Amino acid sequence: MAHLPLCAGRVRDHRFPLVRRGLDPGEVTAFLHRVADDLATLHAELDRIRHENTRIKQHLRDWQSRFAPRVHR
Numbered sequence: 001m002a003h004l005p006l007c008a009g010r011v012r013d014h015r016f017p018l019v020r021r022g023l024d025p026g027e028v029t030a031f032l033h034r035v036a037d038d039l040a041t042l043h044a045e046l047d048r049i050r051h052e053n054t055r056i057k058q059h060l061r062d063w064q065s066r067f068a069p070r071v072h073r
Helices: 008-013 025-067
Strands: none
Touching: 008 025
């Protein structure tokens, strides 16, 4: 079964069924919020890195079009 990619909101909003001798719901919720915060930070950093990568590639293409030797066939 395919799972949707995790995002901070999905982690924060996930609920587990209550069982008689289960885990402390407060601790589970606190942990999920911590994981969601870390996930949100990682997604933001990934977006920043992707943007930077695109910018660097464009600058490289610009530089190559101005200074790289032309190959004639």
